Amino acid sequence: MHKSAINSKKLKKGLRGWLTACPFILPGLILVGLFILYPMVFTIRISLSEYQIVQGKITFIGLQNFKNVLAGGSRFWYAYRNNILYAIVTVPFIILGGMLFSYLINNLKHGGSIFRVGFYLPVITSWVIVSLVFQYMFNNSDRGLINYLLVDVFHILDDYVPWLLREWSGNAAIWLMGIWKNMGWAMLIYLAALQGIPADYYEAAKLDGAGLWKSFAYITIPCLRPTTFYVMVNMIIGSFNVFIQVLMLTGGNPNGKTSALQYLLYDKAFNKFEFGEASAVGLISAVSIVILTLVLNKTFKLDSVEKEG
Amino acid sequence: MKQGKKATFYIGQALLWIFLLGALFVFSIPFLFMISNSFEEFSYVLPYPPRIFPSKFNFDAYKYVLELDLFGTAVRNSIINTIVTVVIAVFISTLSAYGFAKIEFPGRDKIFAIYLFTLMMPGFLNIIPQFLVLKGIKIFGGETGLVGTRAGLILIYVATNVCGHTFFLRNFFRSLPESLSESVLLDGGSRSTIFFKIMLPLSKPAIGTMSIFAIQGFWEEYFTAKVLVGANESMITFPLLLQRLNGQHATRWEWVFAASLLALIPIVILFIIFQKKMVVGGLTSGAVKG
Numbered sequence: 001m002h003k004s005a006i007n008s009k010k011l012k013k014g015l016r017g018w019l020t021a022c023p024f025i026l027p028g029l030i031l032v033g034l035f036i037l038y039p040m041v042f043t044i045r046i047s048l049s050e051y052q053i054v055q056g057k058i059t060f061i062g063l064q065n066f067k068n069v070l071a072g073g074s075r076f077w078y079a080y081r082n083n084i085l086y087a088i089v090t091v092p093f094i095i096l097g098g099m100l101f102s103y104l105i106n107n108l109k110h111g112g113s114i115f116r117v118g119f120y121l122p123v124i125t126s127w128v129i130v131s132l133v134f135q136y137m138f139n140n141s142d143r144g145l146i147n148y149l150l151v152d153v154f155h156i157l158d159d160y161v162p163w164l165l166r167e168w169s170g171n172a173a174i175w176l177m178g179i180w181k182n183m184g185w186a187m188l189i190y191l192a193a194l195q196g197i198p199a200d201y202y203e204a205a206k207l208d209g210a211g212l213w214k215s216f217a218y219i220t221i222p223c224l225r226p227t228t229f230y231v232m233v234n235m236i237i238g239s240f241n242v243f244i245q246v247l248m249l250t251g252g253n254p255n256g257k258t259s260a261l262q263y264l265l266y267d268k269a270f271n272k273f274e275f276g277e278a279s280a281v282g283l284i285s286a287v288s289i290v291i292l293t294l295v296l297n298k299t300f301k302l303d304s305v306e307k308e309g
Numbered sequence: 310m311k312q313g314k315k316a317t318f319y320i321g322q323a324l325l326w327i328f329l330l331g332a333l334f335v336f337s338i339p340f341l342f343m344i345s346n347s348f349e350e351f352s353y354v355l356p357y358p359p360r361i362f363p364s365k366f367n368f369d370a371y372k373y374v375l376e377l378d379l380f381g382t383a384v385r386n387s388i389i390n391t392i393v394t395v396v397i398a399v400f401i402s403t404l405s406a407y408g409f410a411k412i413e414f415p416g417r418d419k420i421f422a423i424y425l426f427t428l429m430m431p432g433f434l435n436i437i438p439q440f441l442v443l444k445g446i447k448i449f450g451g452e453t454g455l456v457g458t459r460a461g462l463i464l465i466y467v468a469t470n471v472c473g474h475t476f477f478l479r480n481f482f483r484s485l486p487e488s489l490s491e492s493v494l495l496d497g498g499s500r501s502t503i504f505f506k507i508m509l510p511l512s513k514p515a516i517g518t519m520s521i522f523a524i525q526g527f528w529e530e531y532f533t534a535k536v537l538v539g540a541n542e543s544m545i546t547f548p549l550l551l552q553r554l555n556g557q558h559a560t561r562w563e564w565v566f567a568a569s570l571l572a573l574i575p576i577v578i579l580f581i582i583f584q585k586k587m588v589v590g591g592l593t594s595g596a597v598k599g
Contacts, residue, residue, distance in 0.1 A: 027405070036427050143359060144359065265431065
């Protein structure tokens with residue numbers, strides 16, 4: 001009797017909570033349900049099926065798509081490797097560059113905003129545009145800037161290199177573009193974080209005779225640790241979303257050796273119309289990202305929403 | 310002694326300037342390259358040597374792009390799509406964020422966890438089912454439902470950004486003190502009073518910052534537009550036009566670069582105007598605290 005009274009009270013309170021919340025959350029909830037959650041369920045279903053989109057026929061085939069994707073000799077493993085390499089190569093440069101430039105800009109008396117905007121410019125330039133420029137810079141003849149500089153100007157190489165057609169130079173172009181495009185973002189985040197470091201730390205260091213570099217090494221870097229983790233987690237997760245660079249620079253050539261998961265997914269779905277396998281790739285990369293996020297958050301004890309929620 | 314200190318300071322500043330300018334130059338090479346080449350005339354052959362600095366100021370490429378029939382259409386579509394999307398997306402997300410931050414209801418944290426989870430999923434696989442859902446919405450008539458229409462595109466844009474925006478703004482709302490809203494409730498005010506009279510005005514900087522990032526994102530969005538309205542020339546957007554200039558036959562790079570720069574100008578202006586006012590701190594509020 002008593003218990004049911006509590007229960008009904010709780011129910012009433014819950015109901016009232018929902019009634020209050022509904023006007024606020026319902027529009028978002030409907031959109032998310034219809035265009036995000038339902039599609040996700042659909043994707044899971046397709047990953048277990050053979051899907052002929054024109055006829056709209058869906059045949060259940062179990063884990064066959066996953067088996068095909070993971071089979072030896074498939075392009076999947078190159079793509080997976082490249083995502084990991086992309087993270088390993090680009091993230092340190094993005095973090096170090098972002099930190100260094102934000103620190104230097106922060107120490108400028110005048111004109112900081114010129115550099116702030118200048119270094120941020122690649123971030124606000126669309127991936128499509130940036131890819132077009134890089135495509136042209138890495139052109140395989142003497143007309144590409146890189147070849148011209150290395151062969152004609154500095155005579156470092158004897159012959160023009162078809163950069164985007166080879167495995168490692170193609171990957172290097174993709175990495176370089178990632179670093180160039182994202183460093184400004186890290187810089188902006190660090191600039192905001194630098195405002196939070198008390199000025200007396202630096203003054204005390206100055207009294208002890210520490211210069212710009214010593215202050216950077218012993219005050220700035222340690223104080224920025226939480227921000228560094230934030231940038232790192234974001235960039236590592238972002239590494240699993242590499243797509244347009246691959247699409248526009250190398251197309252995954254030669255033989256998928258410069259591919260990445262998202263590109264593989266795109267290629268399977270929209271060039272080969274293998275939606276089942278594409279969905280399988282999508283799910284595998286989603287699971288990878290979720291696991292990675294959880295591990296990174298745990299490792300670095302990020303004070304994130306998961307904890308609050 | 311004091312004089313000496315001052316001199317050291319200015320030398321230090323000068324060295325900093327020189328170093329940063331050098332770095333900025335290297336950083337800007339892709340842009341310089343783009344700008345210089347937009348003044349060239351390629352006629353399908355790339356110039357030799359490749360140019361970082363313009364050899365002339367020839368605006369033919371800009372003229373060509375500006376006079377394209379599709380240019381006006383693309384600009385109009387991109388502006389309308391971006392503005393309408395940002396307004397709707399920000400409004401719906403602000404409402405949601407308030408709900409998740411300040412109202413208690415059963416299952417709140419679970420639903421929010423799902424929102425977070427969707428942020429980690431690679432988005433564009435969803436495009437196929439999204440396409441099918443839009444095709445099924447036939448209340449406005451038409452054989453293909455909302456596919457190929459502006460309404461359909463905007464609907465997808467809004468829906469795919471609700472989770473991220475809600476997440477960003479929820480963090481901000483949570484940082485606002487409870488006391489303000491409590492006094493309104495005590496005075497007999499309603500939730501909507503709190504939302505419109507207190508929360509919205511207080512969160513202007515956060516909403517503004519988010520809107521600018523959103524504007525940039527929608528302005529450059531390529532993939533969804535390609536799939537949903539790519540077949541409908543009257544719905545062409547700026548990024549689709551760029552790809553078109555790049556894709557047809559051999560590339561006329563001066564056209565591509567001129568159009569790219571034209572697309573970039575509004576976004577750069579927006580950032581230069583608002584860069585001082587943006588509250589990037591909100592983006593990292595979770596991290597900076599720890």
